[in-house]
Amino acid sequence: MNVDSLYQEIILDHYKHPHGAGLREPFEAEVHHVNPTCGDEITLRVHLDGETVSDVSYAAQGCSISQASVSVLNDLIIGKSVDEGMAVLDTFTELMQGKGKVEPDEDVLEDGIAFAGVAQFPARVKCALLGWMAWKDAVSQALVTNNASTPSASTTGDPA
Amino acid sequence: MTVVEGTTTYDVARIRGDFPILGRRLSGDLPLVYLDSANTSQKPRQVIDAIDDHYRHHNANVARAMHQLGAEASEAFELGRDKVAAFIGAPSRDEVVYTKNASEALNLVARVLGDAGRVGAGDEVVITEMEHHSNIVPWQQLTQRTGATLRWFGVTDEGRLDLDDINTLITERTKVVSLTWVSNMLGTINPLDVVIAKAHAVGALVVVDASQAVPQIPVDVAALGADFVAFTGHKLVGPTGIGVLWGRYDLLAELPPFLGGGEMIETVTMQGSTYAAPPSRFEAGTPPIAESVGIGAAVDYLSSIGMAEIAAHEQTITAYALGAMQEIDGLTVIGPKEAVDRGGAISFTLDGVHPHDVSQLLDSRGVAVRAGHHCAKPLHLRFGVQSTTRASFYLYTTEQEIDALVEALHHTKKYFGA
Numbered sequence: 001m002n003v004d005s006l007y008q009e010i011i012l013d014h015y016k017h018p019h020g021a022g023l024r025e026p027f028e029a030e031v032h033h034v035n036p037t038c039g040d041e042i043t044l045r046v047h048l049d050g051e052t053v054s055d056v057s058y059a060a061q062g063c064s065i066s067q068a069s070v071s072v073l074n075d076l077i078i079g080k081s082v083d084e085g086m087a088v089l090d091t092f093t094e095l096m097q098g099k100g101k102v103e104p105d106e107d108v109l110e111d112g113i114a115f116a117g118v119a120q121f122p123a124r125v126k127c128a129l130l131g132w133m134a135w136k137d138a139v140s141q142a143l144v145t146n147n148a149s150t151p152s153a154s155t156t157g158d159p160a
Numbered sequence: 161m162t163v164v165e166g167t168t169t170y171d172v173a174r175i176r177g178d179f180p181i182l183g184r185r186l187s188g189d190l191p192l193v194y195l196d197s198a199n200t201s202q203k204p205r206q207v208i209d210a211i212d213d214h215y216r217h218h219n220a221n222v223a224r225a226m227h228q229l230g231a232e233a234s235e236a237f238e239l240g241r242d243k244v245a246a247f248i249g250a251p252s253r254d255e256v257v258y259t260k261n262a263s264e265a266l267n268l269v270a271r272v273l274g275d276a277g278r279v280g281a282g283d284e285v286v287i288t289e290m291e292h293h294s295n296i297v298p299w300q301q302l303t304q305r306t307g308a309t310l311r312w313f314g315v316t317d318e319g320r321l322d323l324d325d326i327n328t329l330i331t332e333r334t335k336v337v338s339l340t341w342v343s344n345m346l347g348t349i350n351p352l353d354v355v356i357a358k359a360h361a362v363g364a365l366v367v368v369d370a371s372q373a374v375p376q377i378p379v380d381v382a383a384l385g386a387d388f389v390a391f392t393g394h395k396l397v398g399p400t401g402i403g404v405l406w407g408r409y410d411l412l413a414e415l416p417p418f419l420g421g422g423e424m425i426e427t428v429t430m431q432g433s434t435y436a437a438p439p440s441r442f443e444a445g446t447p448p449i450a451e452s453v454g455i456g457a458a459v460d461y462l463s464s465i466g467m468a469e470i471a472a473h474e475q476t477i478t479a480y481a482l483g484a485m486q487e488i489d490g491l492t493v494i495g496p497k498e499a500v501d502r503g504g505a506i507s508f509t510l511d512g513v514h515p516h517d518v519s520q521l522l523d524s525r526g527v528a529v530r531a532g533h534h535c536a537k538p539l540h541l542r543f544g545v546q547s548t549t550r551a552s553f554y555l556y557t558t559e560q561e562i563d564a565l566v567e568a569l570h571h572t573k574k575y576f577g578a
Binding site: 002038039040 | 514515516517532533540546
C-alpha cells in the first residue's frame with residue numbers, strides 16, 4: 001500500500017487550511033465525540049434553518065485525516081437539506097467501509113473522493129469518520145430540538 | 161533496582177536469529193524495523209516451539225483429568241509457574257497467581273482489597289499521574305464503591321515522580337499505594353524503595369505495576385519489599401493471554417476470592433462454598449495452560465541471556481536513540497532526556513505533524529511505532545499534549561534500526577513540509 005494514496009494533496013490542503021473551522025452561533029445542537037483508541041476529539045455544532053443545514057461549525061484536535069475529513073464535510077453539507085446531507089453521509093460511509101473496492105462518486109463527494117485511499121488503511125477509517133459521526137449525532141439532536149419548539153410538530157404527533 | 165551500566169555484552173545479531181518475525185519483509189519489500197516492544201514484544205522460536213509442542217503432544221485440561229495427557233498437561237502448567245516464581249525471586253511458587261493480563265491482576269487486587277474491607281469510607285488510596293489506565297481505573301472504581309478517596313502523586317517537568325509532597329500524600333489514612341515501576345510513556349524508572357518505605361511506615365499496602373519492568377530489568381520481589389506486583393507475559397517475549405499477580409503469601413491467604421468458578425473452590429454445596437488456598441483461590445475456570453508453558457519458555461529464554469545483560473543493552477540502545485532523535489529539529493522528547501533511571505520507551509512530538517501521521521509515514525518506511533495516548537491520558541494532559549509517538553526497544557533492537565527511525569522521521573518532516 002502506497003502511503004501517497006492515503007495522503008492525497010487535497011487532504012493535505014484541507015488539513016493545512018481547514019474550511020469553516022471554529023465554533024459559531026447560532027446552533028441547535030452541540031456534540032463532543034472522541035475516538036477512544038487514539039484520543040482524537042471534535043466538538044461540533046449544527047444550525048438548522050427549517051430543513052436546511054445552514055451551518056456546521058467545529059473545533060477539532062486530531063490527525064490530518066480526521067481534520068481534513070471534517071473540513072470536506074463542512075464544504076459538502078452546508079446549504080443542503082438534512083435528507084440530502086444524510087445521503088452524502090451514507091455515500092461517504094460506504095466509500096470508507098468499502099476496503100478500497102468502492103468507486104467514489106465525484107458528483108456527490110467532490111473533494112471527498114480523495115478519501116478513497118483511506119479505505120485501504122483500516123486503522124484510519126475511524127479517523128475519517130469521526131467528524132461525520134459527530135455531524136450525524138448533532139443533526140439528530142437538532143431535529144429533536146426543533147420539533148420540540150415547533151407547535152405544528154407536536155400536534156402532528158410524529159414520533160420521529 | 162539499579163540498571164547495570166555499560167554496553168551490550170551479547171551478540172544482538174544472533175539473538176535476532178531466534179525471532180522469526182524480525183526477518184519479515186513488509187509491503188514494498190521493506191525490512192521490518194520493530195520499535196513497538198513496550199506495546200508487545202516479539203516471540204523467539206523457543207517460545208513458539210514450546211507452545212506448539214504442548215498442543216501437538218501434551219494437550220489436556222489440568223488438575224481434573226486422570227489420564228496420562230492430563231498428568232502431562234498439569235505438570236507442564238505448574239512447571240511454568242515454578243519458572244516464573246524463580247525468575248522474579250518469589251519466596252514461594254504459591255505466590256504466583258495467573259491472570260489473563262496485567263490489567264486483570266491489578267483489577268483483582270483492587271477488587272479483593274475492597275471486598276476484604278481493607279479500603280473503606282474515609283480511607284485513602286494513592287496512585288500517580290504517570291499510571292497506565294490499568295492502574296487508574298480499578299482504583300477509581302474501588303474508591304467510588306467504598307467511599308474512599310483517591311489521591312495522586314504528580315510528575316515533574318522532567319518526567320520524574322514528584323516526591324516533594326510524599327509526607328502529606330501518604331498518611332495514616334492511606335491504605336494502598338499503587339504505582340508503576342517503569343512508565344510506559346515516559347520510560348521513567350521510579351524510586352520504589354522510597355515510596356515502599358514511606359507506605360509501610362504508615363501501614364499501607366504497596367501494589368507495583370511492573371508490566372514494563374519485568375521484561376527489562378532484573379526483578380527480585382522478595383528484595384523489592386512490595387506487597388503485590390503485577391505484570392504480563394506478552395511483553396517479556398511470552399504469549400498473550402497470561403498475566404501474573406505476585407502477592408505476599410500471608411496476604412493472599414487472608415483475602416477473599418476474585419472470580420467464582422471451577423478450580424477456585426475447596427467444596428461447593430447448595431448452601432455455600434469454601435475456597436481453595438492461593439494461588440488456586442484466584443484462578444477460576446480453565447487456566448491459560450499453553451500460555452503457562454509459553455511464559456515458562458520465555459523466562460528461560462531471557463534468563464539464558466541474563467536480565468542484567470538485557471538491561472545493559474536496553475540502556476545502551478536508549479542512550480543512542482535519545483542522542484540521535486534529539487538532533488532532529490522540532491522533535492521534543494516527553495520524559496527524561498538522558499538514559500539515567502530510564503527504560504527503553506521514548507515518547508515524542510514532532511512540530512507540525514500529528515502523531516498518527518508520524519506513525520503512518522514511519523510505517524510506510526517499515527518502521528513500526530505506536531501513536532496515541534498510550535493508555536495514559538492524565539499523563540499526556542500533564543504535558544499538555546493530546547497524543548505522542550512512542551518508539552520502544554528491547555533485547556533485539558539494533559543501532560541500525562534507530563538510524564532507520566531517524567531517517568524515516570526526516571522523511572516524515574519533509575513529506576508534511578514541517
